[in-house]
Amino acid sequence: MSSFSHRRHVAAVLSAAVLTVSMGACAPTPTAESVSSKSGVKAAAAERKTVNDVIEAGDISKYCGGSPVKIGVSLPQGPVNWSVEALALVKKEAAKCPNIEVLSTFADGDPQKAVSNINSLLSRGVKAIIAEPVSGEAELPVYRKAVKAGVPVVTFVAESGGTNGVDVTDHVGPDFDLVVAKWFEWLDAHVGSGKLVYLGGVPGAPITRLWFNAVKKQLETRPQYELVEPNPIDTDWDSGKRKTAMxxxxxxxxxxxxxxxxxxxxxxxxxxxxxxxxxxxxAIAGVAESNAMGCFWQENQWDWTSTGGTQALAVVALRKALAAANGIEDPEASRIVLPLTVETPGGSNPQCDQSMPGDSDPSVPLTKDERKAAFS
Known part of the structure; x- marks a missing residue:
């Protein structure tokens, strides 16, 4: 993979809310208690101050068990930077249990390949699966099949649209409303008003819609921001297509x-x-910085805030899936308010390390050697 390529999935990602007095009435920042799970039950969101806090919030050793166990990891894109780093974090966490073997698959953005990958993992005898859906709807029947067969499925970041406890075992994701509220708090403080556009991923991507819907909620009470296009602009998360669209x-x-x-x-x-x-x-507000963008910022220094740590949600999903496979309850929060890892202005400038791959995300808690190994 080219060290400074700019294509990436996401799955993911994040930003803010609150007006200054000079801007008029502000929208109330949503609280953790105001966020509901898909089942309609109020779900508390846990705020993490750093990405490392996401990793360290749980203890996987409680769920290891004693018998050898295979855990399947289904990733929507790849191997590209986000998926590579998420997998590296999962393997690092799983290594704390000597009896765990991690089997991984990449769907290359193809929902049908994601379905095939899940079926392949089941045929290889995995006892639990963690997955980020490509489309959600397409994968839901195979998730349900696995759960009915007694194989826990925990999705992360993008939602499947299924019901926890029925179609999937659980879902681990960012609290989109609270994270986007942070973006707008930063915008209110440093930009104040202006025209705004949202650039999305592949057409119909659930993760794009989740972020965009959270943005629209914040705009409802912020007339000083003008959304120039009513829907996200499809760019396939590709730098070249993003340039053309922009x-x-x-x-x-x-x-x-x-x-x-x-x-x-x-x-x-x-x-x-x-x-x-x-x-x-x-001004840019969003999710998932990169080393290459940090180096480019040093030359151009635009206003930027970025949420980090979506890759770390895979670690939380791993702990929940392993606990379920061993019949143990994991009390760790499933909805997480991820931190802003870039705020400039604001005191947190993006990082640049010319010795590291351009695709790598400096917010991900991996050592230099671990990061280089993941991208090799």
Missing amino acids: AALLAKHGRIDIVMDEANQSDRGTLDAYLEAGLKLP
Whole structure:
């Protein structure tokens, strides 16, 4: 993989809410108690101050068991940076249990391949599966099949649309509303108003819709921000496609002040469109920084906030799946308010290390050697 490629899935990712007095009435920041699970039961969201806090919130040794066990990992894209790092974190956590073997698959963005991968993992005798859905709807029947066969399935980041305890065992995800509230708090403090656009991933991606819906909630009481397009702009999380899309948006709307998305690693293309148009760079709020973007920021220094740690949610999913496979209850929170790992202005500048792969996410708690090994 090219060290400075800019394509990536997400799955994921994050940002803010609260007006200054000069801007008028502000939207109330949602509380953990206001967030409901798909079953309609109030679900508390746990706030983590750092990405490492996500990793250390649980103790996998309680769930290891004594017999050899295979755990399946189904990833939606890859091997690309986000999936590679999520898998590296899962393997690092699983290594704390000497009896665990991790089997991994990548779906390359194809829902049918994701279904085939799950069936393959089941045929290989896994006792539990963690998965980030590609589309959700397509994978739901195979998740249900696994659960009925006694194989726990815990999804993470993107939601499947299924019911916990029936279609899937559990779901571990960011609290989209609370994370996006953080983006708007930062925008209110450092930008204040302007035109805004949301850049999404592949057409119909559930993760894009989840983030975008949270953004729209915050915009309901913020007339000073103008959403110039009513829906996310499909870019396949690809830097080149993002540049093309952004150039067309700038030609249509003129300079857009704020860009939001769930894949900041791909925003080099976004920024290149502004630079080629001779326009001041936008403020960016979203998810998933990268080393390459951090190095590019050092040369250009646009306003930027980014949520980190979505990869670490796979570790929480692993603990929950292993606990379920061993008939043990895991009390760890399933909905997590992830931290902002970039706030500039705000005191947290993005990181740049020329010795590391450009695709790597500096917010992920891996050592240099672990990161290099994951990308080799």
